[in-house]
Amino acid sequence: MTSDKLAECLHTNPVVVRRTMGLLREAGIVTSDRGHSGGWRIAVxxxxxxxxxxxxxxxxxxxxxxxxxxxxxxxxxxxxxxxxxxxxxxxxxxxxxxxxxxxxxxxxxxxxxxxxxxxxxxxx
Amino acid sequence: MTSDKLAECLHTNPVVVRRTMGLLREAGIVTSDRGHSGGWRIAVxxxxxxxxxxxxxxxxxxxxxxxxxxxxxxxxxxxxxxxxxxxxxxxxxxxxxxxxxxxxxxxxxxxxxxxxxxxxxxxx
DNA sequence: GTTTCATGTAACTTATGTAGTTACGATTCG
DNA sequence: CGAATCGTAACTACATAAGTTACATGAAAC
Structure with missing residues (x-):
């Protein structure tokens, strides 16, 4: 799911989503992909x-x-x-x-x- | 003890002290007296x-x-x-x-x- | 009874932290 | 190449709590 879509679901802002999800990525809980058909995915x-x-x-x-x-x-x-x-x-x-x-x-x-x-x- | 003295002890402001102590007074825990030799006293x-x-x-x-x-x-x-x-x-x-x-x-x-x-x- | 010392409180200012926003660079896929 | 998407820095907006100023009210001292 993209940051934009997540932000819509959470009634917040894509950048806020990236900030928070970035911490989860550092912990290995999610992964992110840039570019076309990129976004966030659960890693575990x-x-x-x-x-x-x-x-x-x-x-x-x-x-x-x-x-x-x-x-x-x-x-x-x-x-x-x-x-x-x-x-x-x-x-x-x-x-x-x-x-x-x-x-x-x-x-x-x-x-x-x-x-x-x-x-x-x-x-x- | 006066609000000024309390504020000094607490490293804060006399008005802040009065605001907070006022709540304690409403609960009957302290009393306050105005004027000469006034200030706050424990009531219980x-x-x-x-x-x-x-x-x-x-x-x-x-x-x-x-x-x-x-x-x-x-x-x-x-x-x-x-x-x-x-x-x-x-x-x-x-x-x-x-x-x-x-x-x-x-x-x-x-x-x-x-x-x-x-x-x-x-x-x- | 006037002066001084207190609180009571309204109104405003300041500080702080979080969230939101803008902007743009970097990367990836088609 | 071009569109989509994250990465991130920098800035703005907002809410809350604390601090501050100002002055009215009341009580004791002299």
Whole structure:
């Protein structure tokens, strides 16, 4: 699929698509071809790609909105707060990563197919 | 403590302090007094205030950086992704809220005192 | 009662990060 | 060759949060 087509599907811009897909290509998850009949193609079995791999490929963006903390503050109050939160956030992140590594693109594809069949059955 | 003094401690601006502290006042956690020898005062026992209450008082800001999802998308792919993520994020949020409700300001104060004593012992 | 010191709050400015856009070069296929 | 497509740099637009200014309101000190 071309960047233009993907951008249309995602309601965004072809360049944004290329930027993001480029990261997936660096991780070996997709390939791209230039020129006529070029575009993006999945390079691996959907069963082998997990959300965790995608997250990693995309640069491990922060899970938490409160992650903008100074990790080595001089302030003792800040240190105490960090100590209290670190443990909590580390556990929550571990939980998220674990779940992410359990979900494959094949799972999502299967769920999509189910929803698609359901929608057709209802005559929409 | 005055907003000016707090702003200095927090390396921010007095108006920002008032905005935030105002939310805590609405929740009954602090009081404010105008005029001479005015400022902010804690209104409750530190043992009774949890991080969860603070979070709630501050308007329950989002925990997750990936929370900007359309909750009722037409797109079936989006629906499938949401279904996969919702469960995960709900569990993680529950974990965070649970931990937040276990941590009191008294806990933080105690940890601060410990750190302060430690620092003094080391002659800093 | 006037002065001084505070908060309360509206309005505006600044900073930051992300997404979007334009432009054009590089490459591939027909 | 020429059309299609990605690669990428550079710029713009936008949204959000923080910072700032300004001034009104209220309370204590003298």
């Amino acid at each position: 079995d959907l069963n082998t790609v997990t959300l965790r791999q995608l997250h990693s490929a995309l640069g491990e963006p922060a899970f938490f909105a409160m992650g903008n903390r100074n990790e080595t503050p001089e302030c003792l109050v800040e240190q105490a707060v960090n100590a209290a939160l670190d443990d909590t956030f580390i556990k929550a992140e571990a939980l998220l990563l674990e779940r992410f590594s359990e979900i494959t693109l094949a799972d999502l594809a299967a769920d999509f197919s189910r929803r698609y069949a359901e929608q057709r059955k209802q005559g929409r | 026992d530190l043992n009774t205030v949890t991080l969860r209450q603070l979070h709630s008082a501050l308007g329950e800001p989002a925990f997750f950086a990936m929370g900007n999802r359309n909750e009722t998308p037409e797109c079936l792919v989006e629906q499938a992704v949401n279904a996969a993520l919702d469960d995960t994020f709900i569990k993680a949020e529950a974990l965070l809220l649970e931990r937040f409700s276990e941590i009191t300001l008294a806990d933080l104060a105690a940890d601060f005192s410990r750190r302060y004593a430690e620092q003094r012992k080391q002659g800093r």
